[in-house]
Amino acid sequence: MTHIFQTPPCVTSFAAVGGSSEGEGNLGNYFDFISDDEYFGKTTYEQAESELQRQTAALALQKAGLNMSDIDLILGGDLLNQCVATSFAHRESQVSIMGLYSACSTFTESLILSAALTSSGLAKRVLGITSSHFYSAERQYRMPIEYGGQRAPTTQRTATASGAFITEQGEKAPYIKGFTVGRIVDMGVTDAANMGAAMAPAAYDTITRFFSDTGLHLNDFDKIVTGDLGEIGSQLLYKLFARDGVDISAKHLDCGKLLYDPQRQDVHSGGSGCGCVASVSCAYLLPKLQSGESKNILLAATGALMSPTMTQQGESIPAISHAVWLSHSS
């Protein structure tokens, strides 16, 4: 499903918060706030992730001069079982909320739905937000970090980060010009330590469908940005496009590769998680689109729709990618 808005809604505010590793990465200076305390003042990592989300939402509101009561609807999600980081973060908000789950592509799902609901006038102002936390994700998906398990070279580091944005009708860059909702692509990858490989075909499927559905071309965009394919997934994406005779490597950025500095940081294939694409978008991409330094970006977040239970049952990893066309001009 692809749609181009006749009157594109705009992203009027955005904020990104990260942990210390994210602060030490390539984009550390672009974040609105870096917390040196991985607990964010709380006593468990799950509570920490909720607090991270709460602080990120508060910053996005503060930068817009708004209060939570000015928001009609929160569209949020995260990677924790039953999306509890999001539920507990906004427990006291008194604002209507809908939970989303599309793994690491939840961020663009929230962009798409916020644009759909504001452009149609159903909601005046929507707050979109996603998060992830390295320590809460490690113990849920793999092992508690205290166990000291060795990680495979193909793994990616789940970002301790969150990105929040506010969508409404208006005339203020950046704009959400259109989108393609992803479909599930499963090429049979069963290695849960190599998500980039599982997700690259989904990104390829959605990006090519966006171009064929809209008639737009690679040259209409400054950058094609994927969510978190990391180093290995990005190389696979180039190979998939190369089969069509297309070299996207010069146009391509990946949030998982942008976030950390692999020369200095032990992140293997790069960053990942609901908070990776969210924070890179809100810290780095949206400001460039706001200032006009970037004119058009196609943001294709990617998600691996498995669970540890399905991996233990020998299932392959279904993946998805939702793409959003972000632009400096309406």
Added chain:
Amino acid sequence: MTHIFQTPPCVTSFAAVGGSSEGEGNLGNYFDFISDDEYFGKTTYEQAESELQRQTAALALQKAGLNMSDIDLILGGDLLNQCVATSFAHRESQVSIMGLYSACSTFTESLILSAALTSSGLAKRVLGITSSHFYSAERQYRMPIEYGGQRAPTTQRTATASGAFITEQGEKAPYIKGFTVGRIVDMGVTDAANMGAAMAPAAYDTITRFFSDTGLHLNDFDKIVTGDLGEIGSQLLYKLFARDGVDISAKHLDCGKLLYDPQRQDVHSGGSGCGCVASVSCAYLLPKLQSGESKNILLAATGALMSPTMTQQGESIPAISHAVWLSHSS
């Protein structure tokens, strides 16, 4: 956030599938299909739940004379970690899909978003679906059923069931006339074996906001139907309304109470799960609205937004309820 559609979209098809306990319940004869095999021909309960969802979607399409390729978008969700019942169910569908998570209130979230996207013309035809499975839920949330643990009298039985519907613009009853998106309500209940008590205040909050936002009254509706408060939660709901001098007991139905026959079935406080409200709606409520036997129903599904991890950390249970106004006339 409350909205009344000027031109309400309609639900053009719906289907419900259940397991053997659901077949033996009050509504057994209303289901489109009852499977006597709890595995649905698969080898694990998680695969079974995906197969249950796949069969329910296929029936909703078949009843409308449609194929999966006629659908623009699937909006689906379930209770399993990372919503894998939904992802694996639609892995081969080749249809755009967005995952939703709002616990047992995901069904009305999908009704609301499907109505929003079709009424605004962004999607022509949306398939909404949710499911739950008694055995996959028991081992994820509590204990594998083989353990034989005793259940508290306040517990509810997670339904092995799924409900699917198709929303589009048109003139065919039933219609989705409006909705209220819930906000999170947490009254401090910490007993994960008493979800009805945790969710009743959320249902009260959303139902009263729907009436105050729309100016409609209890008498405008044949029935006010909650998702799965069960026996205990329903009694609490009556007490909350009684504080306002309102007796809703004569107008109220609860899907968790409707699904099973407590005289014959060992279901304690009633049914629950993403599939309970979905299957009761698609098997029992939507047909009544289609035929005109019911004119107007306010369906307020309820969800408990906790996880076993948060319960272990001593947290109380945040709850939510999304309400949809379903009507025989536009």
